[in-house]
Amino acid sequence: MDCSHVFEFKVKRLIVVFALFLAFLSVSSGVFAQADTAVVSADTAVTAAHVEGAHGAGHGEKKFEPTKVIMEHIADSHMWHLWGHLSVPLPVILYTPAGVEFFSSGNFHHGEHDYTGSKNTYRLVEDKIKIVGADGQVDEAASSKILDFSITKNVAAMFVAIAVILIIFISVAGAYKKRVGKAPKGLQSFVEPIIIFVRDDIAKPNIGHKHAKFMPYLLTVFFFIWINNVLGLIPIFPGGANVTGNISLTFVLSLFTMIIVNINGNKYYWKHIFLPNVPFWLWPLMVVVEVVGVISKPFALMVRLFANITAGHIIVLSLISLIFIFKTLAIAPVSVAFVLFMDVLELLVAFLQAFIFTLLTALFIGMAVEEHH
Amino acid sequence: MELVTPTIGLVFWTAVAFVCLLILLKKFAWKPILAAIHEREQSIDEALNKAELAKHEMARLTAQNEELMKEARAERDHILKEAKALKDSIVHEAKTQAHNEGAKLIEKAKIEIENQKKAALAELKSQVSTLSLEIAERVLRSQLEDKAKQQDLVANLLKDVELN
Numbered sequence: 001m002d003c004s005h006v007f008e009f010k011v012k013r014l015i016v017v018f019a020l021f022l023a024f025l026s027v028s029s030g031v032f033a034q035a036d037t038a039v040v041s042a043d044t045a046v047t048a049a050h051v052e053g054a055h056g057a058g059h060g061e062k063k064f065e066p067t068k069v070i071m072e073h074i075a076d077s078h079m080w081h082l083w084g085h086l087s088v089p090l091p092v093i094l095y096t097p098a099g100v101e102f103f104s105s106g107n108f109h110h111g112e113h114d115y116t117g118s119k120n121t122y123r124l125v126e127d128k129i130k131i132v133g134a135d136g137q138v139d140e141a142a143s144s145k146i147l148d149f150s151i152t153k154n155v156a157a158m159f160v161a162i163a164v165i166l167i168i169f170i171s172v173a174g175a176y177k178k179r180v181g182k183a184p185k186g187l188q189s190f191v192e193p194i195i196i197f198v199r200d201d202i203a204k205p206n207i208g209h210k211h212a213k214f215m216p217y218l219l220t221v222f223f224f225i226w227i228n229n230v231l232g233l234i235p236i237f238p239g240g241a242n243v244t245g246n247i248s249l250t251f252v253l254s255l256f257t258m259i260i261v262n263i264n265g266n267k268y269y270w271k272h273i274f275l276p277n278v279p280f281w282l283w284p285l286m287v288v289v290e291v292v293g294v295i296s297k298p299f300a301l302m303v304r305l306f307a308n309i310t311a312g313h314i315i316v317l318s319l320i321s322l323i324f325i326f327k328t329l330a331i332a333p334v335s336v337a338f339v340l341f342m343d344v345l346e347l348l349v350a351f352l353q354a355f356i357f358t359l360l361t362a363l364f365i366g367m368a369v370e371e372h373h
Numbered sequence: 374m375e376l377v378t379p380t381i382g383l384v385f386w387t388a389v390a391f392v393c394l395l396i397l398l399k400k401f402a403w404k405p406i407l408a409a410i411h412e413r414e415q416s417i418d419e420a421l422n423k424a425e426l427a428k429h430e431m432a433r434l435t436a437q438n439e440e441l442m443k444e445a446r447a448e449r450d451h452i453l454k455e456a457k458a459l460k461d462s463i464v465h466e467a468k469t470q471a472h473n474e475g476a477k478l479i480e481k482a483k484i485e486i487e488n489q490k491k492a493a494l495a496e497l498k499s500q501v502s503t504l505s506l507e508i509a510e511r512v513l514r515s516q517l518e519d520k521a522k523q524q525d526l527v528a529n530l531l532k533d534v535e536l537n
Contacts, residue, residue: 147381149386180409253391
């Protein structure tokens with residue numbers, strides 16, 4: 001890995017932010033790791049208990065299981081839970097070997113009923129759609145063949161975020177057209193400094209004079225992550241989904257970054273990977289290291305965003321769960337105070353993660369397009 | 374493990390949605406916004422440059438004015454000095470001339486006076502001689518009215534004249 005570019009970083013304050021971020025990452029990932037092990041160990045027990053009493057137990061006075069609640073929130077879902085027993089059914093789209101199935105997730109009645117579609121009978125198990133065989137049991141072999149393209153909670157929340165982004169920026173663009181050459185006003189003056197920040201503090205120092213070509217991608221990634229992060233912090237309906245804390249989404253974003261970096265890599269970039277400037281007998285080793293570096297950089301982006309946002313959601317939910325674990329209102333003020341603190345922190349993290357993702361993307365692009373004279 | 378396994382559905386929708394968002398924003402938002410910001414920045418830069426130029430021009434003009442003022446003042450001082458010198462020289466000359474003229478006049482007057490005096494003296498002398506001649510004539514005539522007296526006189530004169 002060529003780290004010299006990182007160390008030669010021109011803007012000092014970015015280094016400071018970067019250091020802060022690393023410090024924060026280590027803290028939050030530590031918390032996450034702890035939470036994760038706890039979750040995993042508890043999860044197995046919970047799953048076992050859940051499976052035992054899943055059918056027929058009904059809606060009795062159930063024991064509160066924080067792990068289950070938290071994991072249900074963190075994971076994706078085929079319905080968008082509002083409150084109590086009320087949830088918004090979302091469309092289910094299945095690609096099965098027999099053909100495409102399209103129906104509403106409301107047909108599952110919160111997983112209590114099976115639904116017989118035109119091709120198969122489906123059952124919702126642990127929020128996964130499975131095919132039920134003729135004998136009334138889940139047919140795992142057939143289930144593994146279906147591809148689930150449903151509009152899940154995360155997809156719907158992402159669409160909401162995209163709608164918000166489009167409304168904001170197309171109206172801002174309209175304002176620019178209407179007020180040519182004048183000072184920004186209203187939403188425009190809120191958005192403009194951020195756009196200029198992305199351009200002057202992220203794109204220009206890292207990419208240099210070729211930054212204009214990459215501005216649309218950097219700006220889109222930045223605002224996409226940021227708006228999704230912020231919407232994820234809103235506890236009520238249109239927000240609250242753990243969109244950016246889902247590995248699928250961060251996987252796609254980092255995949256795009258990897259594609260853009262490697263498509264735009266110039267001959268120096270590729271020479272650096274396949275003919276590194278080291279004694280020839282080190283080449284086998286260095287080429288492997290460099291190739292791993294190509295993949296590990298976006299991989300780190302993927303995990304960083306996912307882990308930070310998921311950790312934030314887990315912490316907030318854990319703090320709220322304290323009230324129900326202790327079964328007393330007396331703990332509520334403490335919980336709320338901590339949640340307030342965490343929410344404010346998450347607001348910072350929401351921005352910081354969008355910033356870091358964009359910054360590192362710009363850095364990688366900059367390393368790929370850099371000219372060596 | 375489920376938490377860190379990407380699911381095909383979300384990957385697919387994210388990819389589709391993100392690409393759509395990127396294309397839409399690029400076309401309808403980033404292009405006009407970045408162009409407008411760039412244009413505005415350029416116009417601000419231009420305005421600032423112009424202001425800077427105007428400032429320099431202003432400073433130059435002020436300096437020039439100052440220079441002109443200085444020059445004018447120096448010119449004025451010079452002219453004043455010259456005028457004063459001229460005045461002094463004129464006054465001096467006039468004085469000298471007047472002095473000379475006066476001296477000449479005085480000289481002339483003196484000569485005239487001298488001449489007049491000489492003439493007067495000459496005339497006086499001639500008149501005195503005439504008068505004395507006349508007086509002498511008259512005295513002689515009255516003295517020499519009779520013969521006796523003439524005799525006396527001659528006798529006295531002869532007495533005075535001692536034959537030495």
